[in-house]
Amino acid sequence: MGKIKGGGFLLRRLFSKVFFILTVACIWEAVKAIGGYSDLLLPGVMSILRSLWLERIQIFHMTLFSLQIIGIGLLVAIVLAICATILAFSGRIFSEIITDVLAILHPLPGIAILPIAILWFGIGTKSILFVIIFSAVWPLINHFYTGFRSIPANQLEVGRNLGLSGLKLGRDIMLPASFPHILGGIRTGWARAWQASVAAELVFGAAGGNGGLGWFLYKKRFMMETPGVFAGMLVIVLIGIAVEYIVFTWVEINTVRKWKTIIN
Amino acid sequence: MGELLKLCDVTKLYKTSEGKEAVGVQHVSFTVDEGEFISIIGPSGCGKSTLLRCIAGFEKINDGNIYLDGTLIKKPGPDRFMIFQGLDQLFPWLTLKQNIAFAMKAVKAVKSDEIMQRAQNNLELVGLSGFGDYYPYQLSGGMKQRASIARALSVGPKVLLMDEPFGSLDAFSRKAMHHMLLKVWNKTKVTIIFVTHDIEEAIDLSDRIIAFAPGCILADIKNPLERPRVRETALYRNFFSELNGIFETNFKGIDLEFERLSAKKAKLISV
Amino acid sequence: MYKKAQKVVVVLLLGLLATAFMAGCSGKSENSEVKLDEGLETIRVAKQFGLVYAPLMVAEKKDFFSKYGLNVQWKTLGSGGAVREAMAANELDAAFMGIPPFLIGWDKGVEAKIAAGYTVSPVSLVTYDPLIKSVKDFKPEHKIALPSPGSIQHILLAMELEKVMGDPNALDDNLVALPHPDGAQAMLSKKDIVAHFTTPPYLFEELSKPGYHMVLDGFDAFGGDFNFNVALVTQQYHDNNPKGYAAFVMGLNDVMNWVNENKEETAEILAPEFKIEKEKLLEYLESDGMNYTTAPYGIMGFANFMKESGYISKIPEDLQDIAWENVLAQIGKREGKPSTMEKIQWAK
Numbered sequence: 001m002g003k004i005k006g007g008g009f010l011l012r013r014l015f016s017k018v019f020f021i022l023t024v025a026c027i028w029e030a031v032k033a034i035g036g037y038s039d040l041l042l043p044g045v046m047s048i049l050r051s052l053w054l055e056r057i058q059i060f061h062m063t064l065f066s067l068q069i070i071g072i073g074l075l076v077a078i079v080l081a082i083c084a085t086i087l088a089f090s091g092r093i094f095s096e097i098i099t100d101v102l103a104i105l106h107p108l109p110g111i112a113i114l115p116i117a118i119l120w121f122g123i124g125t126k127s128i129l130f131v132i133i134f135s136a137v138w139p140l141i142n143h144f145y146t147g148f149r150s151i152p153a154n155q156l157e158v159g160r161n162l163g164l165s166g167l168k169l170g171r172d173i174m175l176p177a178s179f180p181h182i183l184g185g186i187r188t189g190w191a192r193a194w195q196a197s198v199a200a201e202l203v204f205g206a207a208g209g210n211g212g213l214g215w216f217l218y219k220k221r222f223m224m225e226t227p228g229v230f231a232g233m234l235v236i237v238l239i240g241i242a243v244e245y246i247v248f249t250w251v252e253i254n255t256v257r258k259w260k261t262i263i264n
Numbered sequence: 265m266g267e268l269l270k271l272c273d274v275t276k277l278y279k280t281s282e283g284k285e286a287v288g289v290q291h292v293s294f295t296v297d298e299g300e301f302i303s304i305i306g307p308s309g310c311g312k313s314t315l316l317r318c319i320a321g322f323e324k325i326n327d328g329n330i331y332l333d334g335t336l337i338k339k340p341g342p343d344r345f346m347i348f349q350g351l352d353q354l355f356p357w358l359t360l361k362q363n364i365a366f367a368m369k370a371v372k373a374v375k376s377d378e379i380m381q382r383a384q385n386n387l388e389l390v391g392l393s394g395f396g397d398y399y400p401y402q403l404s405g406g407m408k409q410r411a412s413i414a415r416a417l418s419v420g421p422k423v424l425l426m427d428e429p430f431g432s433l434d435a436f437s438r439k440a441m442h443h444m445l446l447k448v449w450n451k452t453k454v455t456i457i458f459v460t461h462d463i464e465e466a467i468d469l470s471d472r473i474i475a476f477a478p479g480c481i482l483a484d485i486k487n488p489l490e491r492p493r494v495r496e497t498a499l500y501r502n503f504f505s506e507l508n509g510i511f512e513t514n515f516k517g518i519d520l521e522f523e524r525l526s527a528k529k530a531k532l533i534s535v
Numbered sequence: 536m537y538k539k540a541q542k543v544v545v546v547l548l549l550g551l552l553a554t555a556f557m558a559g560c561s562g563k564s565e566n567s568e569v570k571l572d573e574g575l576e577t578i579r580v581a582k583q584f585g586l587v588y589a590p591l592m593v594a595e596k597k598d599f600f601s602k603y604g605l606n607v608q609w610k611t612l613g614s615g616g617a618v619r620e621a622m623a624a625n626e627l628d629a630a631f632m633g634i635p636p637f638l639i640g641w642d643k644g645v646e647a648k649i650a651a652g653y654t655v656s657p658v659s660l661v662t663y664d665p666l667i668k669s670v671k672d673f674k675p676e677h678k679i680a681l682p683s684p685g686s687i688q689h690i691l692l693a694m695e696l697e698k699v700m701g702d703p704n705a706l707d708d709n710l711v712a713l714p715h716p717d718g719a720q721a722m723l724s725k726k727d728i729v730a731h732f733t734t735p736p737y738l739f740e741e742l743s744k745p746g747y748h749m750v751l752d753g754f755d756a757f758g759g760d761f762n763f764n765v766a767l768v769t770q771q772y773h774d775n776n777p778k779g780y781a782a783f784v785m786g787l788n789d790v791m792n793w794v795n796e797n798k799e800e801t802a803e804i805l806a807p808e809f810k811i812e813k814e815k816l817l818e819y820l821e822s823d824g825m826n827y828t829t830a831p832y833g834i835m836g837f838a839n840f841m842k843e844s845g846y847i848s849k850i851p852e853d854l855q856d857i858a859w860e861n862v863l864a865q866i867g868k869r870e871g872k873p874s875t876m877e878k879i880q881w882a883k
Contacts, residue, residue, distance in 0.1 A: 027870070039643075040645065041623060123721065155352065157346065158350070158367075160347055162367055172357070218684070223639055224623075
């Protein structure tokens with residue numbers, strides 16, 4: 001890819017995305033015309049955008065709700081993952097237990113525990129939060145653990161040589177040294193949390209006034225407002241892209257890309 | 265010059281993964297004078313690195329005492345600074361200047377308004393004056409080791425512990441590094457304990473050479489050669505042969521033991 | 536990077552076109568499947584689980600359709616939403632659903648009409664909170680469970696809210712979408728929800744517990760009787776398979792009548808299916824208000840309200856827009872003032 005300069009790089013990425021979206025929109029309309037599909041089965045781009053505009057206030061509120069609940073869930077998951085990682089490093093037994101638990105629960109889709117979540121926490125926001133935390137916490141632990149393990153021993157020993165220990169060693173050396181993995185973990189955690197929140201609301205939709213974009217999709221589906229369903233999906237995709245290409249890429253450019261410690 | 269570092273009867277034991285005890289370092293005693301440059305030589309896996317790590321305080325010793333300036337060593341500290349062989353000891357998220365400043369801030373030895381100037385001075389000392397704003401990935405292996413030395417010096421250590429610091433470099437860079445290290449040593453008068461398996465490197469650099477075999481000292485010899493040392497002279501060759509001879513005679517008996525130890529080294533656990 | 540993007544676009548284009556053609560082909564291949572059994576008409580019908588499907592289960596057990604030369608392919612689907620989507624995608628020829636969900640589909644272009652009424656059943660809002668006597672007593676923290684947005688329960692509640700509070704959406708933020716069994720379970724454990732808009736047998740079960748009482752009777756909200764479900768047949772099937780269509784309607788009539796005459800035997804046949812005792816099932820079948828009928832009731836009554844409240848964008852101009860000729864004939868067209876049969880198709 002050659003040399004990467006922050007602004008230009010973002011702009012190029014943005015341009016390629018816009019180009020991509022426009023192309024997809026054209027193909028979309030072509031398929032609709034060739035297949036002769038009705039708006040019910042495959043709504044046109046314009047009717048999706050119209051629905052997006054008409055529902056903008058509701059979508060805005062529901063997006064805020066989704067982001068808020070995902071933010072809280074992700075934060076709790078990160079704190080839990082940090083605790084688990086510290087625990088894993090404080091004794092061989094803990095590290096074995098955590099590795100085993102991870103192997104069992106990491107492949108389980110968060111949405112699969114929704115029935116349990118409803119039993120334990122009822123049908124409100126708490127259950128969705130639980131599913132989000134569950135979905136995000138395992139990849140977070142996985143990445144944090146790998147990240148801490150992959151810190152070069154020399155860097156830790158330089159830290160100890162400088163008289164650092166405990167919290168200071170963690171904050172000043174272990175955190176930045178494992179940052180590529182931490183960033184990877186948060187990235188995966190965010191993606192899984194986002195999927196889980198939408199999936200949970202789509203499956204049990206029990207949200208009443210407190211609903212996110214999944215609940216929006218659910219309602220639109222039951223009203224057979226296919227353009228609305230697509231509008232909701234569009235918002236979900238756009239937020240995913242925005243967070244990925246603006247937030248995470250920005251962080252990446254200013255950290256691991258600058259340091260050349262980027263993994264994968 | 266007074267006595268700076270004193271090792272009395274130091275023993276460090278390891279356990280193999282099957283639980284058997286294995287010796288890392290056994291009943292080792294020697295002293296190092298202030299400003300002295302000594303080398304510890306020996307084949308890989310003979311315990312010379314372990315000894316260095318004991319002095320640094322990274323390893324808890326099972327028996328004996330190590331004193332620095334008359335004070336018992338219990339844990340790592342900036343007065344004994346370690347330079348590793350690996351090229352990853354600089355913090356990749358900091359520029360060279362920031363790496364050095366970080367070390368100075370951590371030990372709080374330097375007033376904050378002097379930190380940047382000191383960092384610059386140290387970089388100049390190791391020949392990296394124009395590279396202060398570079399990140400480690402932008403440097404060659406030799407430059408990284410130079411920067412590590414600059415960082416180590418910045419905290420004002422009494423002893424520099426160098427564990428095969430140029431082992432990852434090619435012969436040409438090593439030559440340049442030797443030159444640089446001697447210059448730094450002359451200027452700062454810092455005491456250096458230098459671990460290597462290269463006899464010539466030890467002769468080139470040090471005042472005194474300790475020959476190390478699995479777990480113990482074979483010989484402790486003062487370097488008779490004048491500085492700068494020229495490899496082509498007869499005196500140099502003689503001294504080289506003398507050192508080499510120590511290993512050849514002594515290793516016949518302990519070969520097997522040594523093989524056993526180094527094979528298990530990866531699985532050793534500190535006790 | 537651009538080359539990569541181009542590649543992705545090309546692959547996507549090909550993929551989408553292929554999907555479009557495949558969709559066209561799959562329609563044809565299924566049509567050929569219909570004539571598998573020589574001499575028999577085939578119809579694909581959606582089936583869900585619930586007491587309201589009791590007559591259909593009897594029809595399946597006792598061959599009420601095959602005796603008219605109709606081979607029924609039952610398709611089990613998870614939710615009412617899925618049933619409607621399957622109809623829109625031409626994966627189904629016939630289905631049973633509430634009038635409001637049907638009208639939403641009709642409004643959005645699902646080409647199907649009512650082929651028969653399908654039972655009249657009580658549907659009521661139940662609570663265990665003694666302070667809640669009417670819909671006006673719900674506080675913002677009170678959650679009300681009903682099957683889904685746009686369901687008959689949702690529309691009935693909205694109708695009542697419009698009458699009592701002038702705002703059909705007054706309790707929208709209180710609504711929780713839960714399938715009947717989950718809702719009943721939540722109600723009986725008094726967890727999360729305080730009220731449940733439901734139908735038999737859950738309705739009877741909840742009302743039989745002490746302290747559980749009715750807040751709203753669906754018939755009162757509507758202002759008359761209405762079919763709890765209607766049988767729908769797609770335009771395509773109706774037009775292309777007149778024999779199959781006739782057999783389907785006749786089979787429905789036949790089994791409905793049989794259930795009315797043989798409730799005890801019905802209970803006996805279905806008790807193992809529902810995994811409840813025969814006596815209990817019989818009690819449900821015979822409970823007050825249940826009417827096993829194929830006659831149309833209140834099929835136009837929801838449309839006006841749903842249009843005014845924005846659930847649908849247009850109203851059927853005439854019964855013909857939403858019902859097939861056998862239903863239209865049953866209702867008739869009295870010269871002069873409308874007949875009783877015509878009047879009961881509208882809400883009061």
